[in-house]
Amino acid sequence: MSVAELLTPAQVEAAARLARLLLNEGEAAAFAAQLAPILARVQALDELDTSNVAPLARLSPLANVLRPDEARPSLGADLALREAPDAAGGFFRVPRVLGEGGGA
Amino acid sequence: MTLPPAPKARLIVGLEIHVQLRTATKLFCGCAVRFGAPPNSLTCPVCLGHPGALPVLNREALRCAAKTAMALGCRILPRTSWDRKSYWYPDLPKNYQISQNEFPVGLEGAVELPRADGSVKTVRIRRVHLEEDAGKSLHDAPDATLVDLNRAGTALLEIVTAPDIASPEEAGDLAREIRRIVRYLGVADADMQKGHMRLEPNVNCAVELDGAEARTPIVEIKNLNSFRALEAAVAFEFERQTAAYLADPAYTLERRGKESRGWDEAALATFVQRRKEEAHEYRCFPDPDLAPYEWIAGELDELARETPELPQARRRRLARELGIGQGDALLIAEDRATGDLFEAAVAAGACPQTLAKHFINLWTRLAKDAGTTIAGLKLDAGALAELARLQTDGAVSATAARLIAEAMARTRAAPRALAQRLGLTRLSDRTALLPLVKEAIAANPKAAAQYRAGGGKAAKSLGFLQGRVMRLSGGRADPAVAAALLREELGPQLG
Numbered sequence: 205m206s207v208a209e210l211l212t213p214a215q216v217e218a219a220a221r222l223a224r225l226l227l228n229e230g231e232a233a234a235f236a237a238q239l240a241p242i243l244a245r246v247q248a249l250d251e252l253d254t255s256n257v258a259p260l261a262r263l264s265p266l267a268n269v270l271r272p273d274e275a276r277p278s279l280g281a282d283l284a285l286r287e288a289p290d291a292a293g294g295f296f297r298v299p300r301v302l303g304e305g306g307g308a
Numbered sequence: 309m310t311l312p313p314a315p316k317a318r319l320i321v322g323l324e325i326h327v328q329l330r331t332a333t334k335l336f337c338g339c340a341v342r343f344g345a346p347p348n349s350l351t352c353p354v355c356l357g358h359p360g361a362l363p364v365l366n367r368e369a370l371r372c373a374a375k376t377a378m379a380l381g382c383r384i385l386p387r388t389s390w391d392r393k394s395y396w397y398p399d400l401p402k403n404y405q406i407s408q409n410e411f412p413v414g415l416e417g418a419v420e421l422p423r424a425d426g427s428v429k430t431v432r433i434r435r436v437h438l439e440e441d442a443g444k445s446l447h448d449a450p451d452a453t454l455v456d457l458n459r460a461g462t463a464l465l466e467i468v469t470a471p472d473i474a475s476p477e478e479a480g481d482l483a484r485e486i487r488r489i490v491r492y493l494g495v496a497d498a499d500m501q502k503g504h505m506r507l508e509p510n511v512n513c514a515v516e517l518d519g520a521e522a523r524t525p526i527v528e529i530k531n532l533n534s535f536r537a538l539e540a541a542v543a544f545e546f547e548r549q550t551a552a553y554l555a556d557p558a559y560t561l562e563r564r565g566k567e568s569r570g571w572d573e574a575a576l577a578t579f580v581q582r583r584k585e586e587a588h589e590y591r592c593f594p595d596p597d598l599a600p601y602e603w604i605a606g607e608l609d610e611l612a613r614e615t616p617e618l619p620q621a622r623r624r625r626l627a628r629e630l631g632i633g634q635g636d637a638l639l640i641a642e643d644r645a646t647g648d649l650f651e652a653a654v655a656a657g658a659c660p661q662t663l664a665k666h667f668i669n670l671w672t673r674l675a676k677d678a679g680t681t682i683a684g685l686k687l688d689a690g691a692l693a694e695l696a697r698l699q700t701d702g703a704v705s706a707t708a709a710r711l712i713a714e715a716m717a718r719t720r721a722a723p724r725a726l727a728q729r730l731g732l733t734r735l736s737d738r739t740a741l742l743p744l745v746k747e748a749i750a751a752n753p754k755a756a757a758q759y760r761a762g763g764g765k766a767a768k769s770l771g772f773l774q775g776r777v778m779r780l781s782g783g784r785a786d787p788a789v790a791a792a793l794l795r796e797e798l799g800p801q802l803g
Contacts, residue, residue: 222589224396261389261594269599273331273368276338281348284356284457294347295454298398301445 210247211240316516317550320523321473321542322434324508325486327465327496328441329372335440335463336363336406336598343502347456355440355461357402362597365390369438369463370413370601372495375611376465377414377436379489379618384608388413389600391592398455399443407466409592411600412437419469419489420620421481422634431482432470439464465496471510476543480535483507488619492644500534507532511545512561515553522557524549525564529571529578541571544578622647630660640667645683652689658696665706666696670713678717685717695723707783708732736786738793741777744785745793748776762801770794 213232216239220227227235278284281294290297333340337354353361374384389411392404417433443460445453467486473479487505490496498505512526527545532538552559569578617625623637626647632640641647650667654660671682671692678685695712698704704712704727715726727733735741749756758769770791777790 222394222591262596262599264599266599267387267602268604269364270367270370270601271338271364273333273366274338275333275340276352278339278350278352279356281346281351284348284351290452292452292454294349295446295456296348296398297452297454299453300447300449300451301397301453 207240207244208237209240210243211236315518315554317546318514318516319474319476319542319546320471320512320514321479322471322510323467323469323473323479323482324510324528325467325469325483326441326506326508327376327467327486327490327498328504329369329463329465330494330496331366331368331372331463333366334461335366335369335438337461339461341462342458345458347454348458350458351460355457357400363406363595365598365601366463371611372463372493373413373436373438373465374603374608375493375615376467376490376495377417378608378612379493379615380414380417380419380433380436380467382414382417382433382436384414384603385411387411387600387602390595390598392595393439394589394591395442397442397445398453399445399457400440400460401457405440405442406595406598407439407592408437410594419482419485421478421485422620422623422638424635426634429478429481431472431478434468434470436465436467439466465490473509476539476546479509479542480539483535483538485619488642492616492618503533505533507535507538509538509542509545511542511549513546513549513553515550517554522553523561524553524559525561526566527578528566528568530568530581532571537571537573540576541578544576545569548578616644626650630654630664632660632664636664636668639672640664643681643683646681649683649687649689649692653692653696656690656693658693659700662700663692663696666692666699666709666713670710674713674717687716687720691716691723698723698727702736702786703727703734704732705734705778705783705785705787707778708734711783732782732784734786735781735784736789738789741781741785741789741793742797744777744780745790745797747780748773749794749797752776756798759798760801766801770798773798 213236216232216236217227220232285291285294285296288296328341331341334355337352339350339352339355342350354363370388377384388408390406391409393407393409394403395405396403412435414436415434417436419431419433421429421431423429441459441462441464443455443457445455447453469482473482483505487498490498496504508528508530509532510526510528513524515522515524527549529541529545532541549559558564568581570581571577572579619641622641623632623634626632626637626640627634640650646667650663653663667682671685675682675685695709695716698712699706699709708727711730711732712723712726715721715730716723719726721729752773755769755772758765759773773794774787774791777785777794778787781790
């Protein structure tokens with residue numbers, strides 16, 4: 205696979221959509237051309253045999269960090285909203301979201 | 309419910325259930341969990357998603373999750389960890405939800421559901437994992453959405469079943485059994501009104517047409533918050549999808565994939581929502597801010613020891629030890645305290661069958677009227693046992709027992725005293741009953757004639773007249789004495 209084939213403008217557009225980035229005309233192709241060599245460099249890792257290596261999500265060996273289920277003071281609405289770009293009646297005010305939330 | 313017509317259609321349902329855990333604080337921060345607090349008053353840098361704020365796992369939430377997973381027969385993974393799931397809505401301002409994708413708390417369990425015919429239906433559980441809830445959005449204003457993040461970060465347990473559910477009723481039964489289980493475990497209040505339990509069925513159909521079977525697209529119905537809505541939405545989808553496929557043979561899972569629909573409570577219909585994001589668009593990856601958890605030796609055993617007898621085990625035991633039928637046991641063991649009350653009353657000398665009848669016919673209704681459970685009526689097990697005994701011994705009739713139960717719920721007086729006070733003790737004195745017997749016969753000549761004519765209708769007529777005597781006596785007549793007197797007064801039968 206050639207370097208250019210590693211990342212198509214269509215894939216760049218898809219990634220931009222997921223990141224809520226609006227690309228200008230021609231940017232998808234330009235970014236694809238810039239990002240593909242970076243992917244090619246990282247792809248060098250594929251040459252290593254990792255079949256016997258456990259996936260590593262974190263470098264820290266830390267585990268089992270818990271806290272007791274005891275309430276601590278919250279910020280309170282005034283402080284919580286102080287840095288908000290917009291607020292009304294104790295709520296954060298954001299551009300209208302269509303329909304329901306994403307269903308967390 | 310009307311089922312779709314031939315050709316043959318089979319319903320396939322899997323359920324995702326979100327249960328809000330009964331923890332004092334949120335899943336990853338120390339903000340209190342409280343329903344109805346002023347908007348955004350229960351927030352901090354962690355649940356507001358401020359940069360640099362670090363989440364720390366709530367120990368109690370983890371224990372609740374493991375307890376539930378074990379109760380559902382899941383295998384507990386020795387090491388459980390946290391992932392970020394991309395999520396682009398202002399009700400969760402980090403732009404991701406902390407969930408468990410790769411290593412959930414538990415995998416591969418099963419729930420047994422008792423059926424009306426006495427058999428058992430098994431629904432497999434695919435996984436049990438923890439995740440944080442989103443906040444609440446208000447869309448009342450025309451040009452803006454208002455966001456309250458009090459609920460953001462609250463501990464949710466997600467339970468995912470395999471697509472083993474084959475009818476709307478089974479979907480409801482499964483959800484109700486999960487609610488019983490989490491309540492028995494004490495890990496959740498599961499109050500539907502407060503949104504503590506949210507149900508998302510994944511529904512599709514296998515339609516057989518001309519010998520070939522096709523699958524309709526899998527429809528996820530979002531955020532149902534009552535069992536009634538669940539059953540209605542699943543039934544609706546069954547009909548809609550079957551009809552949609554019959555109208556358009558391209559309406560298949562292969563062609564259309566998955567879709568999301570909402571439930572319109574007023575129209576009793578589902579409606580199209582945005583397309584469900586492809587799984588890879590969630591772009592799950594391990595959360596670098598949260599350390600994994602590895603169960604320490606003995607810890608899970610300790611949780612198992614804290615686990616009480618579960619509803620299905622209790623129902624089985626009630627059947628085995630006391631001969632209680634499955635349908636009755638379902639009601640008696642509905643909640644742990646009510647089951648305990650039943651068993652305490654049996655221990656206090658109540659006949660299990662009579663007591664079961666009282667639970668099903670008397671106490672359930674009185675509890676419902678009072679807006680509580682049977683245990684919530686706060687009646688003494690000894691008093692329930694005494695009432696059952698009065699009836700078993702023949703001191704009061706079933707009708708009288710009902711009146712006494714109503715008075716008990718009102719006044720909390722002892723059943724024996726109430727029976728005396730209300731004049732509900734059984735009438736077995738022949739001289740006292742004779743005038744009532746005569747009155748019953750005089751008022752119902754047709755039934756009397758039918759009895760005297762003998763034949764097929766005689767027994768039924770006698771039963772009818774006996775019922776009249778019971779009514780005339782205000783439920784006090786001894787049925788056996790009344791029947792004997794009726795036979796004497798009616799004279800010999802023909803045939």
